Amino acid sequence: MLDRLVARAAQLPSYGELRWHANHSSRLMMRKGVLLANGRSRDGGVSARLYHNGAFGFAAAPADDEATLAAVIATAKDNAEFAGGASAAALSTAAGGGAYDYRSKRAPLSAEQRVEIVRRLDEAIRARYPGLVNVDIALSSHASEKILANSDGAATYSYVPRAALVVSMSVAANDGIVELYDILGGFGEIEDQSFDEATLAPWLEELHEHLRRKAEGGQCEAGDHDVVLDSALAGILAHEAIGHTCEADLVLAGSVAGDNLGLQVASEKITLGDYGGRGPDGKSSFAIHVDDEGTPCRDVAIIENGVLKNFLHNKRTAQMLGAEPAGNARAFSFQDEPLVRMRNTCIAKGNDKLSDMIGAIERGYYLKRSTNGQADATSEFMFGVNCGYEIRDGKLGRAIRDTTISGVAFDMLKSVTHVGDDFRWAAGGGWCGKKQPIAVGMGGPSIKCRVTLGGRG
Amino acid sequence: MSAPSNDFLDQILARAKDAGATAAQTLTSRMRYFEMEFDHRSVDLVRSTENETTTITLFRDGKRGSATLNGRQPEEVAAAIQAAATAAAAGVADPANDIADAPSLPPGDHGPAAPDRAAMRAQVDEFLASLPSRHPLLRLRDSLYTFTDQETEFANSRGLRQRERRGRHGYRAMFMAKDGPLTTSFNAVGGSSFSPFPSLYEAAGVGRLMAECERSLQRRPVAGKFVGDVIITPHCLTGLMPSIAGALSGQALLAGSSPYKDKRGERIASPLFSLDNAPRSEDFAEGSDFDEFGVPTRDLPIIEDGVLKDFLIGYFFSRKLGMPQTAGVRNSRVRPGETSLADMIAGVKRGILFSRFSGGAPNDNLDFSGIAKNSFYIEDGEVRHASSETMVSGNFQQLLQDIHAVSKEVVNFGDCAYPFVAASGVTISSK
Numbered sequence: 001m002l003d004r005l006v007a008r009a010a011q012l013p014s015y016g017e018l019r020w021h022a023n024h025s026s027r028l029m030m031r032k033g034v035l036l037a038n039g040r041s042r043d044g045g046v047s048a049r050l051y052h053n054g055a056f057g058f059a060a061a062p063a064d065d066e067a068t069l070a071a072v073i074a075t076a077k078d079n080a081e082f083a084g085g086a087s088a089a090a091l092s093t094a095a096g097g098g099a100y101d102y103r104s105k106r107a108p109l110s111a112e113q114r115v116e117i118v119r120r121l122d123e124a125i126r127a128r129y130p131g132l133v134n135v136d137i138a139l140s141s142h143a144s145e146k147i148l149a150n151s152d153g154a155a156t157y158s159y160v161p162r163a164a165l166v167v168s169m170s171v172a173a174n175d176g177i178v179e180l181y182d183i184l185g186g187f188g189e190i191e192d193q194s195f196d197e198a199t200l201a202p203w204l205e206e207l208h209e210h211l212r213r214k215a216e217g218g219q220c221e222a223g224d225h226d227v228v229l230d231s232a233l234a235g236i237l238a239h240e241a242i243g244h245t246c247e248a249d250l251v252l253a254g255s256v257a258g259d260n261l262g263l264q265v266a267s268e269k270i271t272l273g274d275y276g277g278r279g280p281d282g283k284s285s286f287a288i289h290v291d292d293e294g295t296p297c298r299d300v301a302i303i304e305n306g307v308l309k310n311f312l313h314n315k316r317t318a319q320m321l322g323a324e325p326a327g328n329a330r331a332f333s334f335q336d337e338p339l340v341r342m343r344n345t346c347i348a349k350g351n352d353k354l355s356d357m358i359g360a361i362e363r364g365y366y367l368k369r370s371t372n373g374q375a376d377a378t379s380e381f382m383f384g385v386n387c388g389y390e391i392r393d394g395k396l397g398r399a400i401r402d403t404t405i406s407g408v409a410f411d412m413l414k415s416v417t418h419v420g421d422d423f424r425w426a427a428g429g430g431w432c433g434k435k436q437p438i439a440v441g442m443g444g445p446s447i448k449c450r451v452t453l454g455g456r457g
Numbered sequence: 458m459s460a461p462s463n464d465f466l467d468q469i470l471a472r473a474k475d476a477g478a479t480a481a482q483t484l485t486s487r488m489r490y491f492e493m494e495f496d497h498r499s500v501d502l503v504r505s506t507e508n509e510t511t512t513i514t515l516f517r518d519g520k521r522g523s524a525t526l527n528g529r530q531p532e533e534v535a536a537a538i539q540a541a542a543t544a545a546a547a548g549v550a551d552p553a554n555d556i557a558d559a560p561s562l563p564p565g566d567h568g569p570a571a572p573d574r575a576a577m578r579a580q581v582d583e584f585l586a587s588l589p590s591r592h593p594l595l596r597l598r599d600s601l602y603t604f605t606d607q608e609t610e611f612a613n614s615r616g617l618r619q620r621e622r623r624g625r626h627g628y629r630a631m632f633m634a635k636d637g638p639l640t641t642s643f644n645a646v647g648g649s650s651f652s653p654f655p656s657l658y659e660a661a662g663v664g665r666l667m668a669e670c671e672r673s674l675q676r677r678p679v680a681g682k683f684v685g686d687v688i689i690t691p692h693c694l695t696g697l698m699p700s701i702a703g704a705l706s707g708q709a710l711l712a713g714s715s716p717y718k719d720k721r722g723e724r725i726a727s728p729l730f731s732l733d734n735a736p737r738s739e740d741f742a743e744g745s746d747f748d749e750f751g752v753p754t755r756d757l758p759i760i761e762d763g764v765l766k767d768f769l770i771g772y773f774f775s776r777k778l779g780m781p782q783t784a785g786v787r788n789s790r791v792r793p794g795e796t797s798l799a800d801m802i803a804g805v806k807r808g809i810l811f812s813r814f815s816g817g818a819p820n821d822n823l824d825f826s827g828i829a830k831n832s833f834y835i836e837d838g839e840v841r842h843a844s845s846e847t848m849v850s851g852n853f854q855q856l857l858q859d860i861h862a863v864s865k866e867v868v869n870f871g872d873c874a875y876p877f878v879a880a881s882g883v884t885i886s887s888k
Binding site for chain 1: 490493496499500501502503504505506507508509510512514521522523524525526527528530533537540541543544545546547548549551553574578596597598599633634635638640641642643682708711712713714716773777815816817818820821822824826827828830845846848849850851852884886887888
């Protein structure tokens with residue numbers, strides 16, 4: 001297939017990419033012992049994207065024979081001409097290559113073995129914790145397989161899998177149902193993960209203990225507070241608070257990051273980057289070496305010692321802002337065009353101890369786990385928090401119920417006083433939504449800062 | 458690409474039986490999609506795609522397994538049938554696992570079969586040409602004018618057959634305002650319609666939001682913390698209603714986590730609030746004639762004058778819970794009230810016009826907290842200023858009870874339709 005795409009790409013009438021792309025996924029979902037989802041899916045096909053007079057034409061179809069390939073190229077050409085832009089300068093010609101196959105070398109688990117993981121876990125949880133109102137268990141996998149060639153000579157293959165196990169428990173409290181979930185897993189296929197009893201038992205015990213304390217806890221007090229963000233939250237902070245604001249398509253639209261390049265936007269303790277490969281330590285939940293425009297991936301320093309240094313680009317935004325693309329153009333499926341996306345985004349670890357951070361707060365909160373998040377052009381971010389504790393006089397107090405934290409990133413990051421010597425990639429990997437969903441890696445250390453909390457307390 | 462056909466589905470059902478299925482069903486969806494993407498300056502992408510997705514579900518001795526593929530390559534179809542059979546064999550038996558027995562409907566045909574691309578392009582060009590004079594500070598990105606032609610076909614081994622086709626136009630505008638160093642939050646609105654939108658300034662109520670966006674450059678936090686009123690806009694409700702519908706779903710009833718699990722026939726909302734599920738309504742371009750089990754959909758009241766009339770229960774959960782099936786598809790419609798938006802605002806002592814919720818997903822108890830984005834502070838019946846860094850916290854169970862006005866004005870998004878809803882008792886706070 002790669003040879004066919006390379007041959008066709010060399011004959012494209014203008015700059016363009018050809019991509020064969022298939023997503024392979026599986027999902028088992030059990031609720032209270034009832035298997036609600038038990039299946040797999042595959043979605044694949046070919047696409048062509050052509051650049052003409054400053055605009056793109058794109059076409060895709062769910063087959064990969066020569067006739068289909070010729071048809072999508074012709075339709076993409078027609079679409080590019082229909083887009084009808086004005087003449088524009090040429091795009092970057094950096095061309096990546098290589099094969100990056102992260103398929104598991106272990107024997108795949110059978111359908112029976114996968115169901116058995118979920119069934120036995122469900123039985124064990126309900127036997128060990130009989131007071132639960134509900135138990136949800138989801139075991140899922142996703143792999144993105146791509147073959148890409150462009151008219152500048154890029155030619156690459158990749159297969160990038162990851163898998164996640166999610167357990168959610170609910171219990172009845174005095175004022176209603178209280179729920180908590182956690183995620184295990186990350187890079188690789190299901191058979192590459194440690195879902196054995198020895199790994200799961202202490203993990204479940206910790207999850208249940210946090211749930212028990214959360215049920216006995218209360219609403220947090222709305223307003224501005226000193227907080228310690230656990231390293232489990234640092235990734236979503238890097239992604240939502242900074243990463244999105246520094247995507248060059250948002251900058252071109254008017255994001256405040258555009259007014260702050262070269263300026264101090266954070267404490268000198270903050271260094272934040274977006275990385276190719278599997279991140280600076282090679283342990284992220286996601287891998288990328290060549291993006292979906294064929295650009296080889298380079299690391300991007302977004303913030304260095306508190307100073308905003310760079311934005312994230314595709315070929316088009318790099319051309320418009322006079323930068324070099326570093327491999328941030330990514331597409332979710334064969335039907336999707338590449339967009340400016342993050343890859344492995346993280347805050348670099350510092351030298352501070354988590355215990356010192358908690359000890360430094362007289363009245364505030366220790367926030368341990370996040371749910372969903374959102375960014376904004378103003379750099380005002382938010383993310384949900386489903387597990388946390390009060391801090392009173394430097395010690396952890398009662399648990400808090402679900403809340404949301406927010407802040408203006410370029411203000412909040414200046415309030416950072418401590419950056420932890422710990423570091424963690426978000427478990428199970430993260431997904432980001434921006435016209436298309438996309439797999440991302442995100443991580444960082446514990447951080448002490450000041451944010452706004454929602455709540456009725 | 459060939460159109461869906463009974464032959465293709467019948468072949469799948471026959472091969473499923475050969476693979477050991479005691480029952481089987483298959484759902485095929487063929488889609489042709491056309492999109493123009495533009496920012497505030499020009500069209501930057503024209504995209505057209507085709508796809509055909511088929512989900513095959515096999516039942517074997519009370520167990521269920523499924524596989525989804527796209528295209529019709531014979532080896533992929535064979536692999537999917539085998540994968541579904543293997544999954545079913547490995548599954549967990551449940552008496553609720555079965556295919557449906559329901560009447561086959563005449564084929565449905567809704568909306569135009571193809572887009573008028575030139576006319577759509579002319580609309581976008583007119584919109585972009587007039588934007589600088591109408592909204593000089595507005596910046597758009599990733600805005601879309603689309604057309605989707607979708608054929609869906611269902612068959613099961615009990616002889617149930619369904620087919621429908623829907624052709625619809627879609628629109629999404631994502632925008633912000635910028636004036637020198639002043640920047641507003643992004644706002645986004647989307648909707649769908651069988652017909653082309655008469656104006657890209659008025660589709661899905663976007664005109665009001667664009668005007669509000671330009672008035673939001675100067676904004677500040679709402680002072681302090683107080684319990685006040687919120688006027689929830691139709692656009693904000695699109696983000697909030699799925700949580701309430703989720704709490705009324707069969708999934709939540711099975712979990713035992715729904716606060717409404719024992720509330721059928723009881724008042725769970727203000728008498729001013731009525732919610733319908735309306736998948737058959739011709740108002741909704743994104744409705745459905747039948748659900749994923751091939752069961753014909755129907756419109757019915759869910760909450761009527763504040764009283765919970767029915768849950769949203771699909772085929773599997775109706776069997777599992779021993780309750781009647783009411784819904785396999787959700788298209789929510791909150792019935793309009795008798796108050797104008799202007800009168801609602803005039804009636805607020807202190808509160809906000811709550812335009813977008815950006816917050817953590819509400820929990821099972823329907824507690825919520827998040828930022829009130831693109832929103833405005835109201836005091837003594839007047840909109841005072843755009844808000845920033847302002848959070849709202851409350852509980853949807855209580856909020857539904859505390860509704861004191863529902864507007865005459867309604868926005869139809871193509872898959873749901875909502876009025877403005879005014880409620881009291883929400884905690885509003887800032888830094």
